[in-house]
Amino acid sequence: MKEDFRTDRRAFLALAAAGGAAVALPGQTARAQAVSTSARIVIIGAGAAGTALANRLVRRLEGAQITLIDPRAEHLYQPGLSLVAAGLKPPGYVVSQTTDWLPRGVTLIPDRVAAVDPEIRTVDTEGGESLSYDYLVLAPGLVLDHDAIEGFSLDMVGRDGIGALYAGPDYAARTWEAASRFVEEGGRGLFTRPATEMKCAGAPLKHTFLIDDRLRRAGNRGAAEIVYAAPQGALFGVPIVAEKVRMLFGDRGIETRMNHTLQAIDPGRKIATFTDADGFAREEEYDYLHVIPPQRAPQFMFDSGLAWADRWTDQGWAEVDPATLRHARYPEIWAVGDVAGVPKGKTAASVKWQVPVVEDHLVATIQGGEGTETYNGYTSCPLITRIGRAMLIEFDYQNNLTPSFPGIIAPLEELWISWLMKEIALKATYNAMLRGDA
């Protein structure tokens, strides 16, 4: 047989050496020496922020007494709820156990916080336990105020054309039950968002885009009317993104009702009542209604004097420095995640950037120094515009776009690669973050 392409052992060895070098090269960063301390650190909340921080702190601190307080046994991967509510993932996709993610050497108290006294530095639980702390991290998340929508209750979700995907994995699945009937039958779909600060301001838009796409795929878009109603004057907080969404809504034939705040629903008549900018009541009919309720901090935040006194007074977010996330009046307290009173960033992406900042300042304080890391308001929203495409929007406090891959992944283009990131890489990155690895 004719053979004309010769290889030899020397070429093989050269190749193997090159391959070995490529594997060995990437950053072998030595971990900083652990700091010895007997500090008592209490973290309220074992969600994304509390868990990620706990995992990082146990690596940085030797001998610290770290206690997390969280009543919820289940950990929710909340960025997945939009996918569940569009029939793309099962509810189990977002659920794991809180204890799956916690490191050894920390204590979890499965209870709800009743009160914090920042003067004498104690946290009381509803079960009657009282903990003293040297350092406190507020990461309890937020509360969905469903009662604020008159006539609405969670048991309606999935029936009579009502959806509410924020309420959890089962409600997200029931939201898809209601939405899929709308997809099959057509009619009038009403998609809302609240007037308060909220988790992932892109999610109401994603749900609208996904149900629009579902209708198109079912060949039923012609039989449906889609209306997006929001209390704000713009479709997104970042002006350049709001303009892009306005154009996409125009392209998809999605109507808008700006300055419309959902106040009440009448499920019998299928009427939703909004107040407009002038305070007048406006009634809108619906066959499918997506409800996102007002969102606030847990009650103890209002009672403890830790919230802003002059901003978001009805919402109770922690009064922190936007760059360091340190409390403005109690330097031994930080807030991270949804409860932080900063202009943007109630997302997992924000948490990913906030946690190392709080870690840095907390550890530096224990060492008697000052931290240097700052948070610039970074947040990220893979804004799904249809099944298979998304816009990878990243921005900061100043409404600047801050693309991670400038020149490669355009933030305002509907791209498949951005969808791939949401579908494949996001949960993996989130889990790595929880473990303190990303």
Added chain:
Amino acid sequence: MKDLTFQTMIAVFEEIFGRGLFWAMVAAAFLVTAAYLYVLVRDRTMGMRQFLIAQLFMPVGAVLAVWFVMAMTDSHLADIGGPVDVIVLLGIAAVGAVGGAILVYTAERLLFRRKIEG
């Protein structure tokens, strides 16, 4: 994304596939590559006949790789939205093509060598 280091990438891939499956796949890729290099060195030559057959499998590998990614991510070819998407698609196809060719060539040389040369 912050601090996209090699360690972060490993952590992310471990989460995507699960730690066991990810490292099993790394091991499988390593084994196939090692076997490929082994037959190259052992034979001190490329078997052009087998190489030709392996090349014929390249389109199959390319299509299988694209199909696998599309099926795993609820995507369709119609979702390609910009230049970077085309590059990613071609990249996936290229990886599938090269991987398929290496696998087929190695299998041929390892398993059917005697028969082919006999």
